[in-house]
Amino acid sequence: MSPLTARGIRPTPDPRAALRGLRRFARGVLGSDAYDRYLHHHRITGCSHAPLSEKEFWRRKYADQGENPSSGCC
Amino acid sequence: MSPASPDPSSDRAASAGAGAAAATAAAPPAAVDEDTLRAEQRWTPAKIVLWVAISLVGAIGWLMLALARGETVNAIWFVFAAVATYLVAYRFYAKFIQNRLVRPDDTRATPAEAEYDGKDYVPTDRRILFGHHFAAIAGAGPLVGPVLAAQMGYLPGTIWIIVGVVLAGAVQDFLVLVISTRRHGRSLGQMARDELGLVGGIAAFIATLTIMLIIIAILAMVVVNSLGESAWGVYSVGLTIPIAVFMGLYLRFLRPGKVFEVSVVGVILLLLAIVSGRWVAETGWGEALFHLDRPVLAGLIIAYGFIAAVLPVWVLLAPRDYLSTFMKIGTIVMLAVAIVVVRPSISTPAVSEFASRTDGPVFTGALFPFLFVTIACGALSGFHAMIASGTTPKLVEKERQMRMIGYGGMLMESFVAIMALVAAVSIDRGIYFAMNSSAAATGGTIEGAAQFVNSLGLTGVNLDPATLSQTAKDVGEESIVSRTGGAPTLAVGLAGIMHKLVGGAGMMAFWYHFAIMFEALFILTSVDAGTRVARFMLADVLGGWKPRFRDHSWRPGAWLTTAVMVAGWGSILMMGVLDPLGGINTLFPLFGIANQLLAAVALAICLVVFARKGRTWSLLIIAVPLAFTAIVTITGSAQKIFSSDPGVGYWANHLAYRKALADGKTELGLAKSVEDMHAVVFNTAVQGSLSILFVVCTIIVLLVSLWRTWQALNGKNLLDTEAPRVESEYFAPAGMVATPGEKQLEGRWADHLREHPEKDLAGTVGH
Numbered sequence: 001m002s003p004l005t006a007r008g009i010r011p012t013p014d015p016r017a018a019l020r021g022l023r024r025f026a027r028g029v030l031g032s033d034a035y036d037r038y039l040h041h042h043r044i045t046g047c048s049h050a051p052l053s054e055k056e057f058w059r060r061k062y063a064d065q066g067e068n069p070s071s072g073c074c
Numbered sequence: 075m076s077p078a079s080p081d082p083s084s085d086r087a088a089s090a091g092a093g094a095a096a097a098t099a100a101a102p103p104a105a106v107d108e109d110t111l112r113a114e115q116r117w118t119p120a121k122i123v124l125w126v127a128i129s130l131v132g133a134i135g136w137l138m139l140a141l142a143r144g145e146t147v148n149a150i151w152f153v154f155a156a157v158a159t160y161l162v163a164y165r166f167y168a169k170f171i172q173n174r175l176v177r178p179d180d181t182r183a184t185p186a187e188a189e190y191d192g193k194d195y196v197p198t199d200r201r202i203l204f205g206h207h208f209a210a211i212a213g214a215g216p217l218v219g220p221v222l223a224a225q226m227g228y229l230p231g232t233i234w235i236i237v238g239v240v241l242a243g244a245v246q247d248f249l250v251l252v253i254s255t256r257r258h259g260r261s262l263g264q265m266a267r268d269e270l271g272l273v274g275g276i277a278a279f280i281a282t283l284t285i286m287l288i289i290i291a292i293l294a295m296v297v298v299n300s301l302g303e304s305a306w307g308v309y310s311v312g313l314t315i316p317i318a319v320f321m322g323l324y325l326r327f328l329r330p331g332k333v334f335e336v337s338v339v340g341v342i343l344l345l346l347a348i349v350s351g352r353w354v355a356e357t358g359w360g361e362a363l364f365h366l367d368r369p370v371l372a373g374l375i376i377a378y379g380f381i382a383a384v385l386p387v388w389v390l391l392a393p394r395d396y397l398s399t400f401m402k403i404g405t406i407v408m409l410a411v412a413i414v415v416v417r418p419s420i421s422t423p424a425v426s427e428f429a430s431r432t433d434g435p436v437f438t439g440a441l442f443p444f445l446f447v448t449i450a451c452g453a454l455s456g457f458h459a460m461i462a463s464g465t466t467p468k469l470v471e472k473e474r475q476m477r478m479i480g481y482g483g484m485l486m487e488s489f490v491a492i493m494a495l496v497a498a499v500s501i502d503r504g505i506y507f508a509m510n511s512s513a514a515a516t517g518g519t520i521e522g523a524a525q526f527v528n529s530l531g532l533t534g535v536n537l538d539p540a541t542l543s544q545t546a547k548d549v550g551e552e553s554i555v556s557r558t559g560g561a562p563t564l565a566v567g568l569a570g571i572m573h574k575l576v577g578g579a580g581m582m583a584f585w586y587h588f589a590i591m592f593e594a595l596f597i598l599t600s601v602d603a604g605t606r607v608a609r610f611m612l613a614d615v616l617g618g619w620k621p622r623f624r625d626h627s628w629r630p631g632a633w634l635t636t637a638v639m640v641a642g643w644g645s646i647l648m649m650g651v652l653d654p655l656g657g658i659n660t661l662f663p664l665f666g667i668a669n670q671l672l673a674a675v676a677l678a679i680c681l682v683v684f685a686r687k688g689r690t691w692s693l694l695i696i697a698v699p700l701a702f703t704a705i706v707t708i709t710g711s712a713q714k715i716f717s718s719d720p721g722v723g724y725w726a727n728h729l730a731y732r733k734a735l736a737d738g739k740t741e742l743g744l745a746k747s748v749e750d751m752h753a754v755v756f757n758t759a760v761q762g763s764l765s766i767l768f769v770v771c772t773i774i775v776l777l778v779s780l781w782r783t784w785q786a787l788n789g790k791n792l793l794d795t796e797a798p799r800v801e802s803e804y805f806a807p808a809g810m811v812a813t814p815g816e817k818q819l820e821g822r823w824a825d826h827l828r829e830h831p832e833k834d835l836a837g838t839v840g841h
Contacts, residue, residue: 023334024199024202025201025202025205026334027334028198028199028202028205028206029202029399029403030333030334030337030396030399030400031396032332032333032334032337034331035331037192037193037196038193040192040837041190041191041192041193041196041835042192044831044832044833044834045192045832046832054330054331055330055331057330057331058326058330058331058388059326059330059388061193062386062387062388063386064193065387065391065392066386066606066626067626067627069387069603069606069607070210070460070461070603070607
């Protein structure tokens with residue numbers, strides 16, 4: 001059992017892990033990881049059809065965003 | 075796991091019911107048990123020392139700001155007072171709210187887990203979600219409001235930004251997030267209809283829609299005022315459009331999904347746009363092409379708003395949103411570092427002459443209530459309720475994380491407002507008033523501005539016209555006189571701080587235009603996103619009459635609804651730009667009032683929800699800020715409507731000008747022609763009518779919600795609008811850093827998820 005390796009938290013500072021964490025944070029905040037999330041969902045829910053291609057996924061995502069706008073802030 | 079149910083959703087239900095009876099190893103608990111939580115909360119000598127130290131630092135910060143009466147005060151004290159107060163509030167008050175009012179239950183699945191779809195509903199790492207939520211709530215508002223409020227000195231603004239966020243703003247964001255998360259992430263408007271019924275729902279709808287239009291109009295006006303007659307600014311902000319379109323095309327056709335990489339390219343292009351702006355502005359053709367008057371700019375922004383809102387999002391909105399997020403987080407971190415490193419000393423008095431007067435040149439009206447509405451987003455922002463209900467609730471992993479995301483996110487926004495205030499008060503007061511007094515007062519010339527500012531009778535202010543021309547030269551502008559709206563003042567302040575950190579005096583112009591650019595970027599994003607939201611709201615209403623409007627792919631419908639909404643905010647924008655009285659100083663209070671009326675609506679809905687959940691005395695946590703903001707906004711509206719002082723009341727001014735026209739006068743006050751006088755008559759009537767509309771809608775919402783709350787306290791009409799409980803099979807820590815108990819449970823979950831990868835919704839445990 002290695003409780004500390006979960007979620008990238010390690011006992012000693014490791015510059016590469018820190019960089020990875022930073023990259024994950026930046027991608028997450030920007031929403032760049034949307035396709036990865038979708039693929040992950042596809043994988044773990046065991047859908048039988050093939051997943052959308054990355055290009056098709058982003059097309060649909062932007063189309064959805066156009067249909068369901070959310071406002072930014074003041 | 076039941077072999078007959080390979081589908082994870084039925085598996086979830088089965089294991090929720092059967093629990094430990096399942097064949098394979100049972101899942102670890104979805105929450106840290108109460109005993110461990112309590113043990114971790116226990117006070118130790120080290121913790122006591124830490125919190126005493128934090129409190130002392132905060133107290134010293136406040137003492138320095140409030141009582142030190144030296145010539146100057148160092149900006150670092152603002153940072154100490156703010157950060158220490160935030161920490162104490164987050165640790166004690168937010169926890170108190172969590173325990174007494176919210177009572178989160180981590181064994182209950184959030185929408186992200188229960189309705190997991192890999193798209194809108196995805197459990198998201200709390201630290202990422204914090205950044206995401208913060209980027210969504212922070213915009214130009216907290217940067218602009220405090221700058222205008224600096225007219226009254228730094229202390230009133232600082233107190234309201236910090237105390238207001240702790241007791242009101244962060245409470246609102248936190249609670250709206252909580253109630254929306256328990257309701258599938260429903261929007262504020264939907265919750266208003268559910269909780270308040272038809273009348274309250276309609277009033278909330280009208281209030282939300284009109285408030286949105288006025289907010290877009292006034293933000294657009296801030297951009298117009300900062301770009302008017304600035305070839306450099308127009309060129310570099312204008313270039314954001316082709317840069318965003320390039321990013322959109324790149325993501326669509328070249329490398330779909332490579333958002334991070336294209337954002338880095340976009341930011342580099344943006345910086346090049348700022349740098350090259352100087353050369354372009356210095357050429358004859360650059361000057362001829364980009365030197366635009368304010369009405370022309372307003373027209374361009376209106377056309378832009380229409381086009382951007384009907385184009386597919388991938389062309390402009392989405393890529394610019396990436397740029398804006400990147401710049402937002404980067405710049406705010408940079409500014410925080412700069413303030414701590416440079417530590418500018420501030421010579422603005424704590425409480426200025428205008429704090430006790432109603433005739434300030436930047437905004438009119440007394441400290442109470444107008445200071446509270448002018449600061450707008452940094453202390454309490456109703457607009458956040460729209461973000462806190464909607465996207466974030468669909469991403470949050472655990473109910474106990476909402477304190478950090480909702481309350482903590484708003485504390486960060488408040489800190490942005492404090493930094494904006496520091497930047498504004500760090501510049502010379504004479505320059506501050508020359509920049510923020512309307513062109514009607516200063517005549518738009520350096521001599522006129524110096525004369526006007528010196529005539530204000532401010533202690534220690536003796537403005538020399540040469541200072542104004544030198545400052546304009548330093549920041550690469552033709553003139554800085556009467557650049558109202560807050561953004562240019564903030565940009566001068568930011569340039570003054572940043573050039574000491576990076577680049578020296580030669581870089582001041584770059585930093586000025588950098589600040590203008592990033593504010594314009596936020597605002598343009600708000601303009602087209604807000605127009606889209608408003609258009610969809612209108613389409614939904616029209617759909618009741620002609621169902622075809624609900625079909626969003628019906629282009630004529632989309633164009634018509636967009637045109638109506640753009641005409642709505644565009645006419646207010648034009649009116650403000652052409653206003654003989656200066657526009658922003660008459661309109662900005664309307665923006666602040668509108669935004670806080672929306673906050674009152676959001677808090678009122680929270681009050682009803684928690685009353686219906688059976689809370690009693692703890693409702694004071696909501697009732698106190700609700701009462702305060704209701705008093706502030708209703709008093710402000712009443713003064714704007716009924717005040718007999720033409721400087722404050724819209725109708726008083728309206729009548730004064732009508733009377734003057736009837737008497738055959740050809741000029742009055744700042745209006746120097748009959749035409750101008752007619753414009754004032756018209757504008758004040760519009761502004762006065764809008765004030766009445768907002769306040770009436772809000773009073774209806776308040777009355778309905780008080781009545782519902784009263785019913786609930788008496789055990790009547792106890793609607794339960796919560797989504798049914800789903801047992802959670804997921805775990806994540808609550809705070810920024812996991813506690814030992816949480817780490818241990820995370821470890822158990824990591825092992826469990828390795829055996830059951832189908833339950834690893836966030837995909838954090840190895841693939």
